[in-house]
Amino acid sequence: MKKLIKEFTKGIIIENPTFGLVLGLCPTLAVSTSVSNALGMGAAATFVLLGSNIIISAIRKIIPKEIRIPCYIVIIATFVTINELVMKAYLPALNASLGIFVPLIVVNCIVLGRAEAFACKNPIVNSIFDALGMGVGFTIALVIIATIRELLGTGKLLGLIVIKNFAPVTMMILAPGALLTLGLLIGLVNYFHIKRKTNKEITKVGCDGCK
Amino acid sequence: MDVSKFMVIMISMVFINNFILSKFLGLCAFIGVSKETKPAISMGFAVTFVTTLSSMITWLIYHFLLIPFNITYLRTISFILVIASFVQFVEMVVRKTSPGLYRLFGIYLPLITVNCAVLGVAVLNSETFFQEGYTTMESFWFSAAQGFFAGIGFLLAMILMSGIRERLELTNVPKPFKDVPLAFIVASLMSLAFMGFNGFRF
Amino acid sequence: MPDKPEQENTAEAVSQLHVFTSPHIHSRETVSKTMWSVFLALVPAGIAGIYFFGFPALKVIIISILSCVITEALIQRLNHKKVSILDGSAALTGILLAYNLSSSVPFWVPLVGGIFAIAIAKQVFGGLGANIFNPALAARAFLLASWPKQMTDFVSPLSPDAVTQATPLMLLKEGKFHDITQIGISYWDLFIGKRGGCLGEVCIIALLIGAAYLLWKGYIWWQTPAGFILTLGGLSWVFGTTGFFKGDFLFSILSGGLVLGAFFMATDYVTTPITKNGQLVFGISCGIIAFIIRRFGGYPEGVSYSILIMNAFSPLIDRYLRPRKYGTKLTAA
Numbered sequence: 001m002k003k004l005i006k007e008f009t010k011g012i013i014i015e016n017p018t019f020g021l022v023l024g025l026c027p028t029l030a031v032s033t034s035v036s037n038a039l040g041m042g043a044a045a046t047f048v049l050l051g052s053n054i055i056i057s058a059i060r061k062i063i064p065k066e067i068r069i070p071c072y073i074v075i076i077a078t079f080v081t082i083n084e085l086v087m088k089a090y091l092p093a094l095n096a097s098l099g100i101f102v103p104l105i106v107v108n109c110i111v112l113g114r115a116e117a118f119a120c121k122n123p124i125v126n127s128i129f130d131a132l133g134m135g136v137g138f139t140i141a142l143v144i145i146a147t148i149r150e151l152l153g154t155g156k157l158l159g160l161i162v163i164k165n166f167a168p169v170t171m172m173i174l175a176p177g178a179l180l181t182l183g184l185l186i187g188l189v190n191y192f193h194i195k196r197k198t199n200k201e202i203t204k205v206g207c208d209g210c211k
Numbered sequence: 212m213d214v215s216k217f218m219v220i221m222i223s224m225v226f227i228n229n230f231i232l233s234k235f236l237g238l239c240a241f242i243g244v245s246k247e248t249k250p251a252i253s254m255g256f257a258v259t260f261v262t263t264l265s266s267m268i269t270w271l272i273y274h275f276l277l278i279p280f281n282i283t284y285l286r287t288i289s290f291i292l293v294i295a296s297f298v299q300f301v302e303m304v305v306r307k308t309s310p311g312l313y314r315l316f317g318i319y320l321p322l323i324t325v326n327c328a329v330l331g332v333a334v335l336n337s338e339t340f341f342q343e344g345y346t347t348m349e350s351f352w353f354s355a356a357q358g359f360f361a362g363i364g365f366l367l368a369m370i371l372m373s374g375i376r377e378r379l380e381l382t383n384v385p386k387p388f389k390d391v392p393l394a395f396i397v398a399s400l401m402s403l404a405f406m407g408f409n410g411f412r413f
Numbered sequence: 414m415p416d417k418p419e420q421e422n423t424a425e426a427v428s429q430l431h432v433f434t435s436p437h438i439h440s441r442e443t444v445s446k447t448m449w450s451v452f453l454a455l456v457p458a459g460i461a462g463i464y465f466f467g468f469p470a471l472k473v474i475i476i477s478i479l480s481c482v483i484t485e486a487l488i489q490r491l492n493h494k495k496v497s498i499l500d501g502s503a504a505l506t507g508i509l510l511a512y513n514l515s516s517s518v519p520f521w522v523p524l525v526g527g528i529f530a531i532a533i534a535k536q537v538f539g540g541l542g543a544n545i546f547n548p549a550l551a552a553r554a555f556l557l558a559s560w561p562k563q564m565t566d567f568v569s570p571l572s573p574d575a576v577t578q579a580t581p582l583m584l585l586k587e588g589k590f591h592d593i594t595q596i597g598i599s600y601w602d603l604f605i606g607k608r609g610g611c612l613g614e615v616c617i618i619a620l621l622i623g624a625a626y627l628l629w630k631g632y633i634w635w636q637t638p639a640g641f642i643l644t645l646g647g648l649s650w651v652f653g654t655t656g657f658f659k660g661d662f663l664f665s666i667l668s669g670g671l672v673l674g675a676f677f678m679a680t681d682y683v684t685t686p687i688t689k690n691g692q693l694v695f696g697i698s699c700g701i702i703a704f705i706i707r708r709f710g711g712y713p714e715g716v717s718y719s720i721l722i723m724n725a726f727s728p729l730i731d732r733y734l735r736p737r738k739y740g741t742k743l744t745a746a
Contacts, residue, residue: 182395
């Protein structure tokens with residue numbers, strides 16, 4: 001049981017998809033304009049991760065090695081489509097604000113990366129905890145960035161005014177603000193790595209392993 | 212067909228709505244491969260090639276398959292499968308027929324399957340050019356153009372970033388910001404600079 | 414740098430040596446001297462700005478300079494590095510930033526702008542010589558993106574109650590005139606600065622005095638300013654709003670931030686090409702981009718954005734326009 005808990009917690013800090021593995025950058029920057037968007041995307045990604053991890057882990061012994069990537073893609077795409085249709089029907093506002101990034105979950109490096117690195121080599125229960133951990137970690141990272149951007153960029157959080165008499169820094173909710181926030185946060189993470197001498201500074205993007 | 216629309220698409224895709232600096236599609240490849248100029252240009256060409264052709268192929272699928280049979284909800288699955296197969300096919304062909312071309316951009320092809328930009332522009336096409344007011348021919352060529360110029364925008368950002376990063380190699384960057392964080396900050400300033408093209412009107 | 418043959422007359426030799434602070438800075442004194450000289454050259458324009466826009470202009474200038482200098486000192490202190498604010502580079506960024514602002518901005522605009530210019534656009538890269546983008550212009554773009562309303566409120570010159578007024582370029586963008594007599598301004602007004610605009614950009618004659626000093630002393634070369642100004646003016650003349658070859662050349666070069674940008678910001682050593690040919694390419698390209706933004710873009714003025722965009726191209730320009738070693742053929746880089 002302890003091992004399973006570890007599979008869950010590793011996704012939150014040590015192997016956090018955004019600040020540890022540096023995966024799934026595209027949606028991270030695009031949907032972090034508000035905390036509600038961040039939560040929505042995080043939930044959607046977690047759902048897809050869970051579904052794909054379970055199925056891929058369940059049939060991992062049957063899939064031939066040569067065609068495993070196309071198989072993973074089909075499985076992931078199925079869950080992404082389910083998610084898409086559910087969101088279109090029941091959460092149209094969220095679907096509209098997440099826009100193009102709802103279908104793009106299918107090429108989110110986190111999902112394919114976990115399938116390739118974990119689900120195809122581990123039993124179902126472990127894969128469930130891994131998916132949950134990664135999903136929660138991703139959501140937390142998104143919310144952190146979104147909090148900074150929404151607070152500074154609009155003075156509100158979750159649509160409620162938090163800071164009064166404040167001329168908001170509009171750039172924060174625009175593209176440059178997203179890139180700047182992420183750059184500074186990763187710099188901060190690196191600062192802690194250097195201070196603690198963990199030798200785990202972020203020097204490259206995780207997608208290289210996504211082949 | 213309105214030729215000035217192509218101009219508008221070009222300005223939009225390359226400058227105003229640049230896929231990397233504005234829409235954040237293709238970031239992983241951008242930050243990952245932009246450290247040196249030669250790989251950056253190769254990757255840029257490869258992406259442009261894939262976005263253009265896959266825009267055309269996915270258009271055909273959407274127009275002749277998904278719409279007539281009323282299965283547009285299968286867009287995501289069909290698009291990504293088509294893109295993955297196409298890229299795989301091209302990689303095989305290039306590897307067999309031209310080692311020079313393969314070394315030039317073939318090695319980046321597998322990575323491009325999961326590049327948000329490719330699927331992104333295909334989905335964007337299906338949402339922009341399949342409405343009222345576009346004839347079939349217009350829809351096809353505008354989609355192809357949008358795919359092409361999205362790739363060019365990616366290429367432009369890659370070239371600029373690689374030039375900058377090569378120069379940053381020669382300076383003493385503070386340790387926490389070396390490589391990846393500084394790349395993001397440079398991208399942020401580039402994005403800020405490109406905002407100058409906002410509100411373009413012909 | 415290529416080796417020079419020994420000269421008998423050392424004074425002549427010294428006068429032929431061009432010491433330039435590019436990314437590779439050797440001597441602290443040369444950097445200071447250059448920075449403070451440019452600063453000095455900018456003072457006349459500031460005095461004119463204060464004359465036209467009053468005490469608020471002085472306030473903006475002081476806050477901006479202090480913000481830049483203190484930010485730099487604090488960051489260098491935190492990093493346990495030598496505090497080098499006396500080299501004048503932070504002060505120069507401060508004064509340039511102030512000159513790019515309207516005199517009516519709230520006090521926190523130059524304050525936050527200064528912090529952004531030094532902390533983000535300069536120190537994160539590694540400090541002096543390492544930055545890619547012009548810090549003052551990067552800060553201005555940041556301020557414009559963040560507080561568009563405050564940044565586009567301009568004041569009438571010489572008006573004691575600070576009456577708001579659109580700048581000539583803003584009126585042009587809105588299509589309010591085709592001939593400058595329609596807006597009650599003469600070329601002489603534009604030349605001496607009697608118009609709405611950023612506090613350091615309006616007084617052309619003051620800027621030209623400073624620029625002449627820098628050119629005479631050899632701190633800047635003519636390639637960039639000439640390329641920039643002539644290209645922007647020429648394109649504005651050729652593609653006039655009322656027809657081909659009917660554009661107002663003088664108006665286009667006297668209005669907006671062109672003179673300030675071309676002489677003082679497009680010539681920044683760190684963020685622009687090193688070679689003379691590179692600088693010419695830089696200047697001409699800036700002119701083209703600024704013209705396109707002025708004519709087709711959403712903003713009335715494109716000078717700042719054009720310089721920032723070309724800053725991104727500078728490393729490439731330097732790479733492909735390297736001076737050839739004597740006696741060798743030009744091959745692919």
